[in-house]
Amino acid sequence: MGWLYMPRSSMGGHASAKAYLDAQFTYERPRDDGSSYGLKVLASSCPGNRVYYAATQVITNGIAGEVFAIVCLVRWNPRDKEGLVLGYKDMEESMGPCEAECSARILDLLTPTESEYALDWRRRCVENLKRRARTIEDGDRIKLAAPLTFTDGHVGDEFIVQKRGRKLSFRNPDGHGRYRISGFKDLAWEIVPETKVHKTIFA
Structure with missing residues (x-):
């Protein structure tokens, strides 16, 4: 999927990129056979308004199912000359996003997967968390x-x-x-x- 840009008037009253995307990925839709399908964002973050990470649960007929990660590239510019304050490009973890700075709080909510791309993405996220957690002292x-x-x-x-x-x-x-x-x-x-x-x- 490519980039989608919008003015503030199209954000449904949401004041931030994170709030808008939380709402976009939380929904329930009926099907012709009477069943329903939806998603629910359990936890999300959007550090620096640059990349949005979310643990998103599949809801089928009201029953909670697997939890997978959604990653969105974000361009947030409230002063855009054309008024297009928000742009985003969404991906699932199974697409192997390059961005891998997801927090442990979100990673811990994800259910097991067999997708090689998703597993590689999760591994890179964990490695980045470990790298950032390293400590050094004065004089080292x-x-x-x-x-x-x-x-x-x-x-x-x-x-x-x-x-x-x-x-x-x-x-x-x-x-x-x-x-x-x-x-x-x-x-x-x-x-x-x-x-x-x-x-x-x-x-």
Whole structure:
């Protein structure tokens, strides 16, 4: 499915992209044979108004069934010159979306699946969650999987962490230069074990 754009007047009174999409994917429709089919959004998020993730349950004849993930690319621009404040492109997890930053709260609601694309998407989401959950402390020595080049010409893959509250900077191990690394938590890196020498205490 391609992109769908709309003015605020077409959003049904919903004030945000998340609220609109929650409503779009929650519905019940009767069938000619008297049965009904619908969906219900159990939990959703839309971080930065860029990507919408939802755990969506299938409802058949009023009975709750499987829960799968819906992913929407979102373009939210309340100041759009043409008045098209919301645009979105929806996908199911079985289509293997590239976007894989779904929260654990939503992933935990999904029921088992045999779709290889969906399983791969869930695996990538879990890996991203683990990557973002890594912790470092002030003074840790880290090694990047690939060296970075900085504006001063320095090329390096090992740094000493300097942590001040939530702010991180990285010092060259030789003591020269302090750097910022954009998207650090999304990069591949590891902490370099350092041997600590303990003082000998004589009785």
